[in-house]
Amino acid sequence: MFPLLLSLAAVFSVLLLIMPQAARAQEGPLDKSEPKGTTVEEIIKRFSIKEKEFKEARDQYTYRQDVKVMTLDGDTPDGYYQQVFDVTFDDKGRKIKNVVFAPQPTLQRLMMTEEDFDDIENRLPFVLTSDEIGEYDILYVGQQKQDELSTYVFDIAPKQISGKKRYFQGRIWVDNRDFQIVETYGKTVPDIRKKKGNENLFPKFTTWREQIDGQYWFPTYTRAEDTLKFSMGDIKIREIIKYTNYKRFGSKSKITYEGQEVKKAEPKAGEQKPTEPPKPQ
Numbered sequence: 001m002f003p004l005l006l007s008l009a010a011v012f013s014v015l016l017l018i019m020p021q022a023a024r025a026q027e028g029p030l031d032k033s034e035p036k037g038t039t040v041e042e043i044i045k046r047f048s049i050k051e052k053e054f055k056e057a058r059d060q061y062t063y064r065q066d067v068k069v070m071t072l073d074g075d076t077p078d079g080y081y082q083q084v085f086d087v088t089f090d091d092k093g094r095k096i097k098n099v100v101f102a103p104q105p106t107l108q109r110l111m112m113t114e115e116d117f118d119d120i121e122n123r124l125p126f127v128l129t130s131d132e133i134g135e136y137d138i139l140y141v142g143q144q145k146q147d148e149l150s151t152y153v154f155d156i157a158p159k160q161i162s163g164k165k166r167y168f169q170g171r172i173w174v175d176n177r178d179f180q181i182v183e184t185y186g187k188t189v190p191d192i193r194k195k196k197g198n199e200n201l202f203p204k205f206t207t208w209r210e211q212i213d214g215q216y217w218f219p220t221y222t223r224a225e226d227t228l229k230f231s232m233g234d235i236k237i238r239e240i241i242k243y244t245n246y247k248r249f250g251s252k253s254k255i256t257y258e259g260q261e262v263k264k265a266e267p268k269a270g271e272q273k274p275t276e277p278p279k280p281q
Contacts, residue, residue, distance in 0.1 A: 028145030052129035079107040125219035
């Protein structure tokens with residue numbers, strides 16, 4: 001996003017971030033003791049493997065994503081962007097995005113950029129898999145209750161910035177039973193500051209996950225509220241992203257008549273299911 005044709009901005013220079021009090025209300029005190037019955041290295045290994053399984057599983061789900069971005073004058077929105085889209089599959093099983101609601105934006109002090117859209121779709125629901133874990137420094141912070149969950153807490157940051165690749169920097173909470181990330185707080189890096197005031201900077205955000213189908217912790221809600229410090233002046237922004245209607249994709253065919261699915265008749269008690277005739281040789 002751009003202020004007066006510049007992009008979203010925020011300064012982030014340290015690994016440990018201070019979370020807003022509203023986001024911390026559900027958290028218990030931080031226990032800085034070492035984990036019992038396991039090692040930090042084993043926890044990192046287990047959750048990185050689980051995150052890879054999570055990423056592969058989520059690629060098999062359809063869902064709806066509702067994105068809202070606002071500029072704020074104090075606490076009052078004075079510019080607005082929204083897009084609602086369904087992530088589904090085409091008849092060849094390829095993932096596609098169908099926009100279902102996109103009112104005319106009223107943002108005047110900001111302009112959405114390609115990096116903003118990419119972050120919203122791919123980095124706000126942050127995943128740290130066994131394929132990517134070598135790119136990050138990971139610091140064990142302690143243990144903490146998240147509502148009824150017991151979690152291990154880690155601060156993470158990229159070891160180095162490679163080319164135009166984007167990374168996550170901040171804090172993650174890992175469930176101590178399923179070894180999956182259940183919450184992230186931080187931001188995407190790096191911010192982009194070029195000559196002539198061309199700035200592309202990004203807000204701090206929190207993403208919460210919920211367990212779907214009793215197995216995977218998928219992102220369901222992301223919130224960012226930050227004051228972005230552009231060279232031309234500060235702009236306060238708010239982002240809210242909701243992920244709903246998770247459904248596992250299946251390629252099973254069905255027969256419909258007048259818009260209703262036709263169910264196959266089940267055989268009565270004592271009857272055998274008819275067998276198919278032998279195919280010609």
